[in-house]
Amino acid sequence: MASPLTVASGSRYNDINTFQQLSLLHQSPRLESSKSVGQLKQFHAFIIKTGSPQHQTQILYDKIISLSRGNEIENLSLQNPQVYLYNFIIQCLSNANPLEAIALYREMLIKGLLPNTYTLPYVLKACWQSQSLRVGQQVHAYSMKTALLSNVYVFNTLMRLYAVCGLIKAVHKLFHFRQHPQAQRDLVSWTTLIQAYVKMDYPTEAILSFFDMCQANLRPDGMILVIVLSACSKLGDLSLGIKIHRYITDNHFNLSPDVFIHNALIDMYLKCGNIPSARKVFDEMPVKNVVSWNSMIAGLTHRGQFKEALDIFRRMQGLGLKPDDFTLVCVLNSCANIGWLELGKWVHTYLDKNHINTDGFIGNALVDMYAKCGRIDQAFGVFRSMKCRDVYSYTAMIVGLAIHGKAWKALDIFSEMSQVGIEPDEVTFVGVLSACSHAGLVEEGCKHFLDMSRVYNLQPQTEHYGCMVDLFGRAGLIREALDLIKSMPLVPDAFVWGALLGACKIHAKVELAEIVMENLVRFEPEGDGAYILMTNIYSSKNRWKEALKLRKKMKERKVKKTPGCSLVEVYGEFYEFRKGDKSHPKTLEIYKLLDEIMHQSKNHGYIL
DNA sequence: GTAGGGTTAG
DSSP states (O other), X not given: OOOGGGGGGSSTXXXXXXXXXXXXXXXXXXXXXXXXXXXXXXXXXXXXXXXXXXXXXXXXXXXHHHHHTSSGGGGOOOSSHXXXXXXXXXXXXXXXXXXXXXXXXXXXXXXXXXXXXXXXXXXXHHHHHTTOHHHHXXXXXXXXXXXXXXXXXXXXXXXXXXXXXXOHHHHHHHHHOTTXXXXXXXXXXXXXXXXXXXXXXXXXXXXXXXXXXXXXXXOOOHHHHHHHHHHHHHHTOHHHHHHHHHHHHHHOOSOTTOHHXXXXXXHHHHHTTOHHHHHHHHHHOSOOOHHHHHHHHHHHHHTTOHHHHHHHHHHHHHTTXXXXXXXXXXXXXXXXXXXXXXXXXXXXXXXXHTTOOOSTHHHHHHHHHHHHTTOHHXXXXXXXXOSSOOHHHHHHHHHHHHHTTOHHHHHHHHHHHHHTTOOOOHHHHHHHHXXXXXXXXXXXXXXXXXXXXXXXXXXXOHHHHHHHHHHHHHTTOHHHHHHHHHXXXXXXXXXXXXXXXXXXXXXXXXXXXXXXXXXXXXXXXXXXXXXXXXXXXXXXXXXXXXXXXXXXXXXXXXXXXXXXEEEEEETTEEEEXXXXXOOSTTHHHHHHHXXXXXXXXXXXXXXX
16 A cells, blocks of 8 residues: 555645645645544645745644644554654744744653654754754754764754854764764765855865765765865865866766756856856856856956956846846946946836845945945935845945045944944945045044954954055154054055055155155065056156156066056946047047036136 | 755945
């Protein structure tokens, strides 16, 4: 006779295959009249098979509780009907109501029922869902006492608990613990270990474990290769990535249509800086999904290829594919970087039209886009309309206000941030300090710089020292700027020396500039900024000989001057202009208009 | 009836 569990995939319920029908089923009296565990099992299997939404399992749970209070349980032929029912209910609740699931597990123990290898994985899942690590550790102890830990499902789920809680040492210890060698380790155990390393930012350990796994004669599957590729991405190790790619192609475990592998390859090639290979995988993959497009767009954005990223987005739209949150965040990021306000506004309208929630990533990206595209008021509007604001939202707003020279407003937002209890991070302080420096707020800048370590336990990095040097330098406090550099616990880098050289230019400190210049060239031998700035300093003092000498030195050292470039977008078309550029067909009209703007600016009192 | 996958920000 067939087991009742096979019925769900058999003939009896084949006609029921949608959630709507499932929901009707729950409202029908059929379940109420289920008087045997056999029928319950059928429903159970059915619900698991169809992935019923949580509110429906809640309905089922209530019904089962009422059933189990009846006498039917006593008449059942199952070995352990009560444990079975508890397992089932705990499983149903482990997502939607994990604390209740844990309470039921405790109830089982109090009643003297023995949890089995099915119970513990569900309870452990409830533990990470409800962040109940302590309970998880109790389950760990119980599993050792009862030898249930030797079951590979219990073992793997326990590893996952520690991985989800970020306890990488506990994951490692559990995996390698020699005192319970009876614990089986399968491909899932290795996957959990390797993924935990990747998630916790230990990509080298992930790769080493992968090699250990291969040594142990386990054959990797598609899932583990995806994780290993993401470790290569994190390492930026192209040659390793290529080796894994070759391994996949040579062994092609029927993986050729695996969209996950292809997406991971695209991400790996882009993060490792090989754009042509990423494009090749993308163009040749047989099946693409939205993540394939997102990986391309995100990867190109990450590499600073904003126009190319938006070209991919246009191709996606041309094919009528629907973008998701990831796509739109990347698109907004590219818009922010090239100043394409019109496309950014289009994304905003799209979000409104499709009733997409602008909290979280999307809202933060909108704030950043508007601020960087020069629309600080709109940025502020979006910021205020967000129901949930996090450290990223506040930072985007503060940095935006700093760029626009609205220092006091930036400081207001910063104090609002601490009032609502959101902790600033290092980037927030870059915004705060640069706001102070642009507005010449020396006292406020010093206070916030000291607060970083005193109040927020954040160690200033070279960017923060750079901001402070800039702040002192602009205010003419060269002595203070020099003292700060001398007191630095870090080696001053190009950011710091560059700020000081800028100050030398403003205040015409030629001798100091010469010393700073030497330092700066040591850090950035290929950079042209220091040479240009220094040449300008000599020229401003009419020391033409030195200026010429420096230009000659630049030539000798083969330092090339990067031409300044402006990017203007008109109706979706981009126009690039370089110094003295006369390549545009409407050059005459453009220069005429520029002259007019210069003239009017001078009339309004601007010094050009 | 149980466990493991890729892409996003300042």
